[in-house]
Amino acid sequence: MREYYSITELTREFDISTRTLRFYEDEGLIHPVRRGRTRLFRPSDRHLIRQILRGKRLGFSINEIREIVQMYREPPGEVGQLKLMIKRIEEKREDLRQKRRDLEETLSELDHAEEACVERLAELGVNT
């Protein structure tokens, strides 16, 4: 496991711009350490970026992603906080389950659409 990654290494790996990574830092999503003014990204930052991009692909806003990554961190020490966090996690999961339903329905409609196309091709006498 590497100790540090440079900003451009990560922009290449994830196909995002340096501006994007700085934006995520401004937004408090990642906290790379500094050597002088240069950012050094640790494996944990790299993992966080992976999670952020996953959230993005699923259509979560930066704020929602912020909420999610907070859930991945060490659980709080206080009982009230813990219970609140469990509630929040449950809410996000419900959110994701809705997305899963949406996803399956969309996939199924695309299946139908493709079948219709294939049938139409067959009608036209094209060997698929």
Added chain:
Amino acid sequence: MREYYSITELTREFDISTRTLRFYEDEGLIHPVRRGRTRLFRPSDRHLIRQILRGKRLGFSINEIREIVQMYREPPGEVGQLKLMIKRIEEKREDLRQKRRDLEETLSELDHAEEACVERLAELGVNT
């Protein structure tokens, strides 16, 4: 099956604004008919709205949604077009499969996060 729905009926049903529905019309996603200047939405428009909102929840942009809803329509009559459409459909499905992987991974990480919280509660001697 009702023949027509008014704009406000649909805004209530889907919890969106009239502005949003007019926006979708401007964007060419729906085509309600008119009685004078008033929009009348048919069941097919209603179904389209449902599909649009599903796409939104999955993080698709308006342009991507436009592409998707075009796939739900009657298959084209020309062979080249048909083959192109099948290719596009396959691309969207790959896109959705990526989202599904993202979704499962996120769900699984949230599971871990919740477990960690529950364990922490147990350590603190709280009866879950």
Added chain:
DNA sequence: GTCAAAATTGACTTTTACGTAAATGCCGTG
């Protein structure tokens, strides 16, 4: 130390997806 390549900051711009306000049309009711 020098010099190019890489990284930094800050300011400004852009795109997307609507929100909001103003002015006005249409229509059923009393």
Added chain:
DNA sequence: CACGGCATTTACGTAAAAGTCAATTTTGAC
């Protein structure tokens, strides 16, 4: 026919999420 309520158009506004550009700095290789 005046009114309330819904609908319409036009026009401008805005928040989120970066992109772009310019002007320095810093770093790494020699």
